[in-house]
Amino acid sequence: MYQSKSFIPTLKEEPAEAQIPSHRLMLRAGLVRQVAAGVFSWLPLGFRVLKKIINLLREEIDAIGGQEFFLPALNPVEIWEQTGRAEAMGDVMFHIKNREGLVLAPTHEEIITYHARQHVKSYRDMPQIWYQVQTKFRNEPRPKSGVIRGRQFYMKDSYSLDENFDGLDISYQKHFEAYKRIFDRCHIKYFVVGASSGAMGGRQSQEFMVESESGEDTCAVSDSGYAANIEVASSALEPAKRLADNPEIEKFATPNAKTINDLIEQFGIPEERCAKSVVYMADDSPVLIFMRGNDELNESKLSGVLGTNNFRPAESIELVKYTGADHGSIGPINLKTKFKLIADNLLENANGLVSGANIDGFHYKNIDFSRDCSIDEFHDLRTVHAGEPCPVNGSPIRVAKAIELGHIFKLGTKYSEALGAKFLDANGKENPIVMGSYGIGVERIMACFIEQNHDESGVIWRQPISPFDVHIIPLGLNKSAEVGEIADKIYKDMSDSGFEVLYDDRNESPGVKFNDADLIGIPYQIIVGMKNIKNGNIEIKSRDSGERDIVPIDAIADYFK
């Protein structure tokens, strides 16, 4: 492609709005332009890369038996109401204003299930893997980091349909392997974590993560290979040991102790003997949760335990109403009303505990969770922190921020049941289709690649996602007709041989051309200048290593073999 005729608006200066390297370089190299917060236009050069990534995705999903669909972005809201996600999505879903009943699809489980319901009626029709690479719309409260978090973005989404969970396991595993191939082929350094399935529903899920300061997810990783999203991560901390001395409970005045730290400082109570009380309202019912000492309650885990996303910390009025005391003095003994009590695993069967007396300004000590009160359930509820031992072999956990590139879910039957997608099994019995859902953020692949493959000068593309294979850079076109003739011939020969060639035929000074070439970042620069052609040579520079080879003009084809 002739660069003089191409629209590749490179920027010499840093755009003010871009904070992270990938965003800055995508703007500077002329890949994208922002139109509104979280909304971007892809310019020709950037779109070339996007198309290459999409083609690679198609190859790998086709290879596991995927069949590509093209699904509507406009969806009837009814179908989203049937699965309960119209409400669950809330403001995240765009609603069409001048055509009641239509929404912009933030994802496509509903539509896929709708088609499955229509036509997948027998176990003989399965397994199926259906996918699409399309624009999704999400009204993100805060778009950020360039294309990493937009309101409109490409997603490769595939969905598996199976007759049972064994089949789902196979479909899931196929995707797991395909995803590894995809990210490997894109030269992205990633790791896989166990994840929460959140409002998607389902049982197992894993995320493909790229470690980055710009990441929005937090992960716990350790040298043992343990890796989990902080939402589900656990550590191998020992529970509080039972004390041999187990006296009766005793009320004591704690007028100035509102927090666990106050108790520790004012009364010398060891942190692990404090049972911190936290009250949440879940679907309008109170739940009292006990955490060890200053352990942080993990709301993702709590959500799983409560089975709802509709919960919040209780307010003071509610605290007094249900427990008899305000925050700082709440505990398991002497509660004003009876309601559900749950506790973190680290407190299971613990004794010698200090907790609120449900009278403002008083606590009990010597509480034995087995003897003095009845805890309904124990669960892992705490948020892990750096340095804690990992569950695999106890090596220390590191906490890292990461960008979520892909997410694979075992959905199960949530959507098929909600929408009535049922089939007859070999015994003639009706069952809901067992589904999986597997997403990849297409723009995020590009952004993460650039985050990991750039230098001071610009992007450093690698195949197979580079926008071009080679960049021909003739120097001194005005001064020497010969340079132009040789460059023309190289351009023609390489194009004819199937190379994708960007040809900088512009009448610019060498500095401009070199800087643009490094910024755009095509893997090889073929530099045609008088210095070398008088000896029958050209120069080939590797963008990645910076190494330069002097190559005879007629040996260029061999060079790239």
Next chain:
RNA sequence: CGGGGCGUAGCGCAGCCCGGUUAGCGCGUCUGGUUUGGGACCAGAAGGCCGGAGGUUCGAAUCCUCUCGCCCCGACCA
């Protein structure tokens, strides 16, 4: 949605506190010329309702009120 910052030429910015001629600078763009192995130089030129709406004032980019947009932190994140 809370907190903070910013809207002045295509891009990056100054001017604003302390109101007062034709609103500046750098880059880019256009014309002519000189240059051509790492963003070169000279001369000339075009380009702005100072985000928008009200107000205060003899006079507003500048002061006040309200709005809209963008960025950052937090909340949120299928």
